[in-house]
Amino acid sequence: MRITADVVVDKEATESSNVVAILLGIASLITAIFAPLAISYGQAMFLPILSFITGVISYFLLNRNSSNSFMKSLLVAACSVSGLAGAWSLTETKMRNDIYYQQAGTIAEEWLTIVSSGNRELAFEMTINEGYRQLETMDLAKYYNSDMNARSALELFYSKPAMKAAQRRGADAKWKYLSPRGIIKSQLGDLVKVAVRDTSGARPVTIIVSIMRNTKETNDPKLACWHVLEAEIET
Numbered sequence: 001m002r003i004t005a006d007v008v009v010d011k012e013a014t015e016s017s018n019v020v021a022i023l024l025g026i027a028s029l030i031t032a033i034f035a036p037l038a039i040s041y042g043q044a045m046f047l048p049i050l051s052f053i054t055g056v057i058s059y060f061l062l063n064r065n066s067s068n069s070f071m072k073s074l075l076v077a078a079c080s081v082s083g084l085a086g087a088w089s090l091t092e093t094k095m096r097n098d099i100y101y102q103q104a105g106t107i108a109e110e111w112l113t114i115v116s117s118g119n120r121e122l123a124f125e126m127t128i129n130e131g132y133r134q135l136e137t138m139d140l141a142k143y144y145n146s147d148m149n150a151r152s153a154l155e156l157f158y159s160k161p162a163m164k165a166a167q168r169r170g171a172d173a174k175w176k177y178l179s180p181r182g183i184i185k186s187q188l189g190d191l192v193k194v195a196v197r198d199t200s201g202a203r204p205v206t207i208i209v210s211i212m213r214n215t216k217e218t219n220d221p222k223l224a225c226w227h228v229l230e231a232e233i234e235t
Helices: 002-034 042-064 069-117 120-125 140-146 148-158 161-168
Strands: 175-185 190-198 205-214 225-233
Touching: 002 042, 002 069, 042 069, 069 120, 069 161, 069 175, 069 190, 069 205, 069 225, 120 140, 120 148, 140 148, 148 161, 161 205, 161 225
Parallel strands: none
Antiparallel strands: 175 190, 190 205, 205 225
């Protein structure tokens, strides 16, 4: 009787394990179908990860119980698709981010050079979305001296510690892109943060510049409008 009871318990455990394996396998197959979305949409990166994890667990359970060879074949295919989609997504995201960082670094270098040289009005214009800036032919000094609202906004921006530090570096400052500091996704676009350093003086100064990359201001998906959003000195 004891042997029979043990056999029944083992059988029930096996059946229960198979049910769990089948459910996990179905979840893996379904998410594998949508896993390639991660290639175009980084937010969908959880799909290939979920598909791969559930697929591996399901395969392990089925293999342990020596059952459902057809399901195991499907799981191998699902894990292959999800693994490929995940790797592709990660590679593409890294390459895209590297390009964004390089572009933002170049803009930050140019912007801080203008700030240090004393051209406050032109530097402030670079903090405004490209579509709302003054025309290139405009006398910016005259405009900001005549428009009190614009002047107040400019003075408020330059009252920040990072701006004061950048201006003190002077025209001889040599600002160079140092390192990436993160990309934040938002409804307006990608907020790209980069560190830029000036080593021209006895004491180097590093400033973190946040630059908004906005693709909604242009109809060409390959182009983007950039503007400086914020700057903070690194202590």
